[in-house]
Amino acid sequence: MGRGGGGDVLIELDGVRKVFDVRRRTGLLRREKRQVKAVDGISFTVARGEVVGYIGPNGAGKSTTIKMLTGILTPSGGRLRVAGIDPARERTRLAHRIGVVFGQRTTLWWDLPLKDSYGLMRRMYRIPDDRYRRNLGRCVEQLDLGDLLDVPVRQLSLGQRMRGDIAAALLHDPEVLYLDEPTIGLDVVSKAKVRGFLRELNAELGTTVLLTTHDLQDIEQLCERVMVIDHGRLMYDGPLGGLHTVGEGERTLVVDLETEHPPIDLPGTRTVKVEGPRQWLAFPAAESAAPLVAAVAERYPLLDLSVREPDIEDVIARMYAGRG
Numbered sequence: 676m677g678r679g680g681g682g683d684v685l686i687e688l689d690g691v692r693k694v695f696d697v698r699r700r701t702g703l704l705r706r707e708k709r710q711v712k713a714v715d716g717i718s719f720t721v722a723r724g725e726v727v728g729y730i731g732p733n734g735a736g737k738s739t740t741i742k743m744l745t746g747i748l749t750p751s752g753g754r755l756r757v758a759g760i761d762p763a764r765e766r767t768r769l770a771h772r773i774g775v776v777f778g779q780r781t782t783l784w785w786d787l788p789l790k791d792s793y794g795l796m797r798r799m800y801r802i803p804d805d806r807y808r809r810n811l812g813r814c815v816e817q818l819d820l821g822d823l824l825d826v827p828v829r830q831l832s833l834g835q836r837m838r839g840d841i842a843a844a845l846l847h848d849p850e851v852l853y854l855d856e857p858t859i860g861l862d863v864v865s866k867a868k869v870r871g872f873l874r875e876l877n878a879e880l881g882t883t884v885l886l887t888t889h890d891l892q893d894i895e896q897l898c899e900r901v902m903v904i905d906h907g908r909l910m911y912d913g914p915l916g917g918l919h920t921v922g923e924g925e926r927t928l929v930v931d932l933e934t935e936h937p938p939i940d941l942p943g944t945r946t947v948k949v950e951g952p953r954q955w956l957a958f959p960a961a962e963s964a965a966p967l968v969a970a971v972a973e974r975y976p977l978l979d980l981s982v983r984e985p986d987i988e989d990v991i992a993r994m995y996a997g998r999g
């Protein structure tokens with residue numbers, strides 16, 4: 676996926692910084708002033724049609740970057756353009772060209788049925804009738820929203836609400852879509868729906884996507900290019916494959932036995948944790964779990980098991996280890 680590279684540049688950052696002044700109470704009357712460099716001199720460009728993952732540990736500066744890209748926050752320094760617009764100076768003009776989804780909070784009206792929220796968006800963005808009908812129809816069909824349009828947002832499940840929010844961000848045909856943790860807290864089925872929809876959106880309409888996530892599978896399934904940010908600086912910008920080669924990851928087999936048992940001992944695995952009848956076995960991510968599952972089932976009184984994929988923190992930790 677991602678049709679960038681050589682296309683026209685849609686997002687452009689040159690030495691962008693954001694410093695927050697934080698005041699902390701250190702005594703009854705004393706306050707200490709401190710500066711937090713949330714984004715510390717970041718430069719990159721994103722071409723039209725690219726789908727780029729923007730990842731990093733907690734507090735790395737991802738949300739701050741996205742907020743600057745939407746014009747919510749003004750940079751402390753550097754140059755920033757989205758579709759040729761300076762977001763902080765022309766936030767309203769930019770709003771017509773971008774869509775934003777914050778996974779942690781909704782932009783929909785809590786007490787209104789979904790379709791009333793969309794009606795309000797239509798008026799806010801002055802979307803012409805035919806365009807509104809076409810975009811809404813497309814989202815309703817592909818995001819499976821048909822039965823939900825009359826339901827107040829407060830009654831929607833997290834996965835339903837997220838799909839509703841994604842539709843809301845797309846009604847005005849934005850060229851760029853910023854997604855901040857769009858799959859957080861969703862079940863496997865909802866995640867698959869959201870990812871499938873985003874893939875089609877990019878393939879059919881060429882929408883540029885900048886995606887922040889802690890879920891490695893989001894990146895694997897959607898992005899050809901990944902940027903890693905840490906302490907406000909860009910640490911890596913390239914294909915996902917380049918991150919993996921820094922160190923092969925491990926997956927974890929979580930095994931529930933019928934009773935407590937000494938640590939499971941199987942070749943090619945490491946028992947990383949034992950908690951009562953539950954044990955955690957690490958094994959190389961590139962290998963199939965099937966023979967391992969069969970070996971455990973054959974030798975131990977097995978009740979249940981599941982496989983955990985490595986997460987982004989894991990990959991990033993290995994990236995640093997590889998450098999060190």
Ligand SMILES: Nc1ncnc2c1ncn2[C@@H]1O[C@H](COP(=O)(O)OP(=O)(O)OP(=O)(O)O)[C@@H](O)[C@H]1O
Nearest residue numbers: 695697711713731732733734735736737738739740
């Ligand atoms: N309004 C603010 N005032 C003061 N400090 C802030 C503010 N917003 C963010 N920060 C600080 O800036 C740094 C970067 O925060 P940011 O929210 O951008 O990180 P993030 O990469 O999005 O993290 P997470 O994955 O936890 O959402 C953190 O140290 C955070 O505490």
